[in-house]
Amino acid sequence: MRKIKCRLVARSIGLHLQQIYTGFFMLHKSGIVDLTQVVEKEELIDYTKAQFLQDSKYTHLNVLINDRIKVHYDTHDSWEIDQEALDGTDYYFKRSFSPEKLERLGEQRRKIHPLGLYYWLYPSGVDRFAIQRNFILCEGKLQKIYHTIRPLIFSDLLRFTPRVNNMWSPPDYSLTPKILFMVRAWETDDDPKRSSEKVAEIESINETRANCIKRLKVKFGSKFHGGFIHTDFAVKNYTKLLMSDNRLSSKGRYVNLLKYYPICVATTGLHGSIGGKFAEYIAFSKAILSEKLNYEVTGNLNKDRNYLEFNNSEELVENASRLINDKELRKRIMLNNAKYYQSYLRPD
Numbered sequence: 001m002r003k004i005k006c007r008l009v010a011r012s013i014g015l016h017l018q019q020i021y022t023g024f025f026m027l028h029k030s031g032i033v034d035l036t037q038v039v040e041k042e043e044l045i046d047y048t049k050a051q052f053l054q055d056s057k058y059t060h061l062n063v064l065i066n067d068r069i070k071v072h073y074d075t076h077d078s079w080e081i082d083q084e085a086l087d088g089t090d091y092y093f094k095r096s097f098s099p100e101k102l103e104r105l106g107e108q109r110r111k112i113h114p115l116g117l118y119y120w121l122y123p124s125g126v127d128r129f130a131i132q133r134n135f136i137l138c139e140g141k142l143q144k145i146y147h148t149i150r151p152l153i154f155s156d157l158l159r160f161t162p163r164v165n166n167m168w169s170p171p172d173y174s175l176t177p178k179i180l181f182m183v184r185a186w187e188t189d190d191d192p193k194r195s196s197e198k199v200a201e202i203e204s205i206n207e208t209r210a211n212c213i214k215r216l217k218v219k220f221g222s223k224f225h226g227g228f229i230h231t232d233f234a235v236k237n238y239t240k241l242l243m244s245d246n247r248l249s250s251k252g253r254y255v256n257l258l259k260y261y262p263i264c265v266a267t268t269g270l271h272g273s274i275g276g277k278f279a280e281y282i283a284f285s286k287a288i289l290s291e292k293l294n295y296e297v298t299g300n301l302n303k304d305r306n307y308l309e310f311n312n313s314e315e316l317v318e319n320a321s322r323l324i325n326d327k328e329l330r331k332r333i334m335l336n337n338a339k340y341y342q343s344y345l346r347p348d
Helices: 015-029 083-087 099-111 128-137 141-149 153-157 196-223 232-237 251-258 276-283 313-325 327-345
Strands: 004-010 033-039 060-065 069-074 091-094 112-114 179-183 224-228 263-266 287-291 307-310
Touching (some): 004 015, 004 128, 069 083, 179 196, 276 287, 276 327
Parallel strands (some): 069 091, 091 112, 287 307
């Protein structure tokens, strides 16, 4: 079989891109792709854009296929399209894909396609391309050392690293039906340049999450585990809704905790995005309770098939009760998500 030539043009080591980098490396290791990489160091902050888009280029990646097909990946949380990148590419894959927002682009909208769900993980083996990227693009000696050794397997002894082999599992139908919802409260006053509209959006996200935590705690008691991670902002504003043990919020302990909870809750992220936790729930074959998804993804991901939808905390409690009491429904959603992971979410 003739290998597909792929050249990554890397300008960022942003976590939003790591899933794509991992996928290309896996395809390279499997012999399907002949991967090369060019690392270009350039200024990625654009102060002429709206505040929430000024650093968006950290979430963008260019790939050249067979020396002729230009592909662009945009993993930013928001729906906005980078016009310069769109003009210079043949295919534009967008994480937060919203067809109705693309009408203004005319015929160019046909180049834009849904990328799918996002989550953060490294390959299970040593990725020499990641080592090269991190060494060139990291600023500061300590950051350069940290990010250069992070892709190496021995670094797992020092700190948990999400890798393909430890970030998925088949469904475990024997688990006692319990609910997990660990979440962050976003700060509203950490950037004076943020618009009043975006401040209101963040406040709404936080209040939705707070109401969900409150109702789940009252309704399900010991069958529910969760709360806000202990940031200074959350401690100040949501004292009674904090996680009982903040040590469990570290990535490694959170992933270990996931193994014991078959039912998991996802809420809308910044800019209406589908957060990384939703993708992690899919990867671990969970029965998911989710707010309405604002963006389209790849494959046959649908409410009532892969998740139960809620629009407020009352509906969340109602659907959580359904999943706890209906084992067959719970099993069906878990199995559907296991299949979706293998077909559409696995990085390669």
